[in-house]
Amino acid sequence: MGQGEAMQLRWDGGSDPAKLGIMVCGHGSRNRKAVAEFAQLTTGLARLLPYHPLAHGYLEFAHPVIPAGLDRLRSAGVDQVVAVPGMLFAAGHVKNDIPTLLNRYSAATGLPIRYGRELGMDARMVRAAAARITVALPLEARGEQGGALRQDTLLLVVGRGSRDPDANGNVAKITRMLVEGLGLGWGETCYAGVTFPQVEDGLRRVVGLGYRRIVVFPYFLFSGVLVSRIHRAVDCVVADHPQLDIRKATYLSDHPLVLDTFCTRAQEALEGDNAMNCALCKYRTQVLGFESEHGAPQQSHHHHHEGLGEACTLCDGDCTGACEEDVKAKAHYHVHHH
Template sequence: MKLRWDGGAHPAKLGIMVCGHGSRNPKAVAEFAQLTTGLARLLPHHPLAYGYLEFAHPVIPAGLDRLRSAGVKQVVAVPGMLFAAGHVKNDIPALLNRYSAATGLPISYGRELGMDARMVRAAAARITAALPPEARGERGGNLDQDTLLVVVGRGSRDPDANGNVAKITRM
């Protein structure tokens, strides 16, 4: 992943803020933190912080504070969420705009992870690996006829996000 410099802050002063939803489940919170640690290793020349919108700590403003303390002069914020619904479209941008207005820190906002073919392949591989051998067709079974996958897209009334859940299910 290579970040594009817009001519503003020197690239070394560009920070990355990964904005998570948050969860009441400590394992989910720890897994998101682990993901951002791996991402930071891929982008060693840019300070990276993370924060959650709700249910967990650190919150997004605390992550932005860490970046400012590290000398960052410009932030690229990305939502660490699969699809864009209310939080990605409204809540996180509003929070980032308030923070930027209060501190003067320029913040650019990226997009959700979305439906990338690599993501779909990775999900398919995880699903297949979880199946017993007969469901994978290894013992005469037929995956298409003998296996049912239930997909739950929870928490959104956003038609775009729900449409993407339906699309990814068909893939």
């Protein structure tokens, strides 16, 4: 498919594209900017897929919830839905929470729902990430003649962090592809939460490697408390090393190649070519260190937060991290594990 071109999905359900609905499933956030950015992305998808009714919904913390989005598609007269997870890699949300919710809805209403796979490892996603990183480089390092300057640059890619080692490993693979593809001097991977190394520890470690320039790239789709946490960690290290050139790259957002990957995932689901790479899935394989989770039932743990819909009021627009500081001040601080 051509990048940025409006398209009609190919499917076996008849000649009326209005009968096929597209459901984009997000995680949700209390951060208003993150929710607005997700809605903006779905608006871009609607422009690329103008022949199909499109809706979006969230697992938790924001409205509309996923069942409400599916209700909207049913009201539009669709008789089949393809649901695409708005997430970068397949961890618990993609493998358990979203499909459990979709299966429950389909069983209750009789609406057929085909489930697509995550954005995942895709050449378009790598190119979108490279575009964000390139903008953060000095002008003289961006073109073909800037190879020497790029060799003086270290890239620190920050993933979300998960209890799923397969998802964490994919972030490290993205790092390697970006470093080699852009011709950078070195690359390291860290995470914003749940696993290790986390951002400040990872950044302090690479500071000692002697590179003239460090670019910190959040491999995230949207803003939110974790991106704010990344930026605060970078600012902390910069304050201790003012002589270094440490730069922040922008997260992926609704880059055209990201939107194009979403469209491809929807088409793959309709063609039956949407299988996840389960070779190292801890639920299907006895992965070292996670043997107890092999064969665990597919179930969601998000019903207790579904539709909470309470936007954070501590920040005006983007997240400043005030909520984390507020929680710490109340002496009930803990890391939120999904």
